Amino acid sequence: MLFSVAWLVGLAAAQSSQSIVSGSTVRVTTGADATPTLSLSDFEASTFNTGSMSLLSASTGAPNATASRTSSSVDPLTVIVGGSRTPSASGNMTASTTAAQPTNTQPCNNYPEFCTRKYSNITEVCAHNSPFVRKNNAGSNQAYGVTQQLNDGIRMLQGQIHEVNGTLYYCHTSCDLLNAGTVESYLAEVVSWVENHPFDVITIIFGNADYERKDANGNPLVTSKNFVSPITDSGLLQYIYQPPKTAMTLEDWPTLGELIVRGKRVITFIDYNFDTDAVPYLLWEFYNIWETPYSPTDIQFPCTIGRPEGLNQNKSQSMMYMANHNLNVEVSIAGSSLLIPNNVALNVTNGLNGTGSLGLMTNTCISDWGRPPNFLLVDYYNAGPFNGSVFEVAARANNVTYDRKCCGTASFAVELLRPSTTYLALIVGVAAALLL
Template sequence: MLMRNSLLALCTAMIVAACGDSGSPGPDPTPTPTPGPTPTPLLCNGGSQLCDRAYDEVAYATTHNAYSNATDGFIGPNQEFAVPRQLSDGIRGLMLDAYILDGEVVQYHALADLGTYPLLSTLTEIREFLQANPREVVTIIFESYVDGDDIADVFAEAGLVEYAHAQSLEDPWPTLGEMIESGKRLVVFTDLDGGARDWYLPVWDFAFETPYSFSVPEDLSCEPNRGNPENSLFILNHFLTQTLGSPELAEQINFNPLLGSRIEECMLRNDRMANFVTVDFYNIGDTLVDVAALNE
C-alpha cells in the first residue's frame, strides 16, 4: 500500500507539472535518469568481507594428504576426491608429502606401494585452478623429503613460481585483497629447506600446530605441538590415524557438534584463529560449513 500511494503521488505531481495551473499541456518534463546496476562487490576467497583481512586472519579448509585420494587410485586414501575437485569444492589449504622415487619428485604416504602421484601433476592442477579463479588464494603445506632446489625446479616446470608469495618474518601478512591484486596468490610452507627461496617458507617459523597422532576421538587435544605458539598461524589437525585413511574414522569426528566445539576450544586455548582446519575426507561432515562461519 505504501508503494502504491507513493506511485500515485508521483504520477499526480507529474500531471500537474505537465499541464500547469490551467490544465493545458506544458513543456515535456525532464526525463528521470534510470539508475545503473549496483556494482557487484569484489570477492576474495568467496567473500567480500575477506578482502581487507590479513592472510593470518582468515580460515582455510585444509586437506590432510590431499594427493592421497580414491579418485587417483590410492589404497587407504585420506580423501575421496582429487585435488581439482577439492579446490572446486572450497578447499584452500593442501597438505602434500614429497619424496624422490626413481629420479622423480612424487607424493605418497609412508609406502609407495599404496599409491604415488607426481608432484608436477598436482602443481599443474593448482596452477590451472589459480588461472581459472583469479580471486582465490591457496596454501600448500609440505612434509618434504626432497631438497628445496628440486622442489623449486618442479614449481618452475609447473609454472607456479610466478604465483608464489614471498613473506618475511619481520613483515605483517598482506590482506587477501593485496595478494590478489599483486598476483601472488599461492603461499608455500615446508618443513625442509624453508628459506631456500624467498617464497619457500619454513613452516614452523610462521605457524604452530596441534598434535596429529590421534587414534580415537577421546585423544583429540588442543595442546601445541610443533612450532612456537606465539606464531601467528595456527594449524588445527583434526583427523584420526589408524595406519590408513578411513571414511569411517572421519565419520566419527567431522560432524558438529564435535568439530565445531573443538575448533572453538582450540582457538580459546591458544588465543589464535584456527587458520588451517585440516581433515581427512572433507566431503564428510561440516568442515566447509564451520570454516565459512569462522570467516563471517
C-alpha cells in the first residue's frame, strides 16, 4: 500500500504565527493500509553545535531510512519536522504539548544531527579550486572531479573564473595554464548531483579572477550579471536559496531542514564585483563570510581575518567564516613568482594533529573565536594521514561521529607524496614549460 505524506511546513520562527505550505508530496511503500496526512510545523532553533533534534519519523522500521519521490519500494520514510504547533480558535498557530517524538534517522548533509541545525552552525569541508583536476599540472588542486567530491562529503565548492570571448570558464591563473571548461558545464554536473541527493545542501563560491578587467567603457568586465546565463542554462537556478537579506547574520540563516523542505538547497556567493540588485541570489561573500589569510605559505595558519580588509571585530562575530588551509609553496620561474600547492606536506596539512595541521588550526580558531570555522578550505581533500582525515576534523568540530568511507577509488595526489623531491621538481618543470 502506498503511503502519502503532504509536507505542510510552517517555516517561520517559533514566535511567529505564519504557516507556509509546501507542495511536495513524498510517496513510499509501507506495510500500512491507511494513507494518513501529516501536518508538519515550525522548526525549532538550535544552539551552536548542540545537535539538538526535533524530527518526526513517519513510520517505524530500520534506521537510515530514505525518502523517494516515486512509488518504488524503499525503506520507511523519515520526515523532517520541527516543534509541534496547533491552530487556535482564531486560526493562528499556537504552541502545544505533544508526546516525545521518535529519533530522526534521515541524514542531512550526511548527519541526522544536522537537520535542525542552522546552515550557519555547521562546519563543512570546501574543495579549493574544485574544477581544477589535472594530473601533473601545476594549476591542479584536486584529484577527483566534482561528482566524486560531493559523493565523498564535500559540501562547499570554490573555483576561479575567467571570461573568454563572452563565456565564463574555470581557469587557474590563466586559461593557458589550466582550462577546466565552461562554468555552465561544471554547474550542469553539480545540478545532476543535487537532483539525485534531495537531503543535501551545498554552497558554491564563484571566484571572479577577472574583477579588475574593464570593458571598452571602463566598466567592470565581469560582474554578477555574467553568471546569470550559466546558472540558468545549467538548471541550477531552481535550487538556489535567496535569503531575505543580502547580509545575513549567524542567526538569520535557516536550518538545513528548512532549506531541504523548501527545495532550495544551493547557496551561491561571489567574491568580487557583486551586484545583488541585478542578481539578488548571488550574494557577496564578504557581507556574509570572512576568511583567514588566503593562499597561505605560513604553516602556522593564523586564524585571523584576511578578507575583507577592515572588518571590525563586532561585525565578524556575527558572520560565518572560512579557514583557508591550503598550504602553498612559492617558486620563481623566469623572474615570475608562482604559488603552487605544497603537496609534499599534505599528510600533515590535512591531518588532525601537529604544527600546520587542519586539526590544530580548527582548534586555534575555536579558541580565538569561540566557535569553529563554518568552512575548511583544502587542497586534495582525499590526501592526509588516513582516508577522510579532513572530514574527521570537520566531524570533531561538529561534535558528530565520522563513519563514512573516503575517498574515491585512487589518488594521484597521495601517490605523488612518495618521491617528494622528484614531485616538486616535476611541478616546477611543468610550470616552467607552461609559462614559456
